[in-house]
Amino acid sequence: AQSVTQLDSQVPVFEEAPVELRCNYSSSVSVYLFWYVQYPNQGLQLLLKYLSGSTLVKGINGFEAEFNKSQTSFHLRKPSVHISDTAEYFCAVSGPSGGYQKVTFGTGTKLQVIP
Amino acid sequence: GAVVSQHPSRVICKSGTSVKIECRSLDFQATTMFWYRQFPKQSLMLMATSNEGSKATYEQGVEKDKFLINHASLTLSTLTVTSAHPEDSSFYICSARPPTGQIYEQYFGPGTRLTVT
Numbered sequence: 503a504q505s506v507t508q509l510d511s512q513v514p515v516f517e518e519a520p521v522e523l524r525c526n527y528s529s530s531v532s533v534y535l536f537w538y539v540q541y542p543n544q545g546l547q548l549l550l551k552y553l554s555g556s557t558l559v560k561g562i563n564g565f566e567a568e569f570n571k572s573q574t575s576f577h578l579r580k581p582s583v584h585i586s587d588t589a590e591y592f593c594a595v596s597g598p599s600g601g602y603q604k605v606t607f608g609t610g611t612k613l614q615v616i617p
Numbered sequence: 618g619a620v621v622s623q624h625p626s627r628v629i630c631k632s633g634t635s636v637k638i639e640c641r642s643l644d645f646q647a648t649t650m651f652w653y654r655q656f657p658k659q660s661l662m663l664m665a666t667s668n669e670g671s672k673a674t675y676e677q678g679v680e681k682d683k684f685l686i687n688h689a690s691l692t693l694s695t696l697t698v699t700s701a702h703p704e705d706s707s708f709y710i711c712s713a714r715p716p717t718g719q720i721y722e723q724y725f726g727p728g729t730r731l732t733v734t
Contacts, residue, residue: 511658534721536721538725543626543727544727545621545710545712545724545725545726545727545728546661546710546712546725547725551721592660592661596721601720602720602721603649603666603720603721604663604666605663605721605723606660606663607660607661608660609658609659609660610660
């Protein structure tokens with residue numbers, strides 16, 4: 503079975519500064535990787551996904567993530583954050599053991615953008 | 618598009634009573650719906666997968682007699698927590714996948730906060 507680890511539960515960052523949210527996964531087989539964002543009182547929304555191909559994946563709202571197989575990581579980055587990026591971010595993985603249908607989530611990272 | 622709603626958003630019930638949570642896909646038909654549970658500072662844990670018109674598939678460790686799932690139509694799934702106890706207090710989230718969606722594709726509802734007193 504696959505799993506993901508988000509080591510940072512909270513990340514404060516000043517507005518217009520860059521940010522990186524870390525995610526590591528564990529799996530010995532090919533997996534799909536995702537980042538979701540959850541704004542207050544809203545459902546999770548898909549930011550970006552990696553299925554195959556190019557290891558640099560671009561998503562919505564200026565976010566991007568890089569798949570690194572050797573380090574089993576899928577860190578999320580944004581070069582300049584805005585107040586509106588304040589939210590909780592979840593890394594997730596799906597793999598063949600669940601037919602790629604079952605998505606396993608990390609514990610989430612709360613991004614707090616400071617004015 | 619692809620909006621999923623949940624009702625109620627918050628519910629408080631007394632220990633021993635049952636409570637029903639609805640999950641609706643508003644602008645698409647969902648052949649598959651998922652129910653998750655989220656504890657504070659923990660990840661979403663998949664409870665069960667339901668396909669329209671058939672019995673739900675529960676994850677290991679989830680009591681199917683306690684968490685009754687009904688997916689009676691292509692736009693509605695319900696989760697009933699029977700004989701609720703304080704340890705059932707949690708944040709319950711549903712998601713839905715359209716029939717033409719990719720296998721990993723899910724659209725999430727905003728969640729329901731259940732508090733059992």
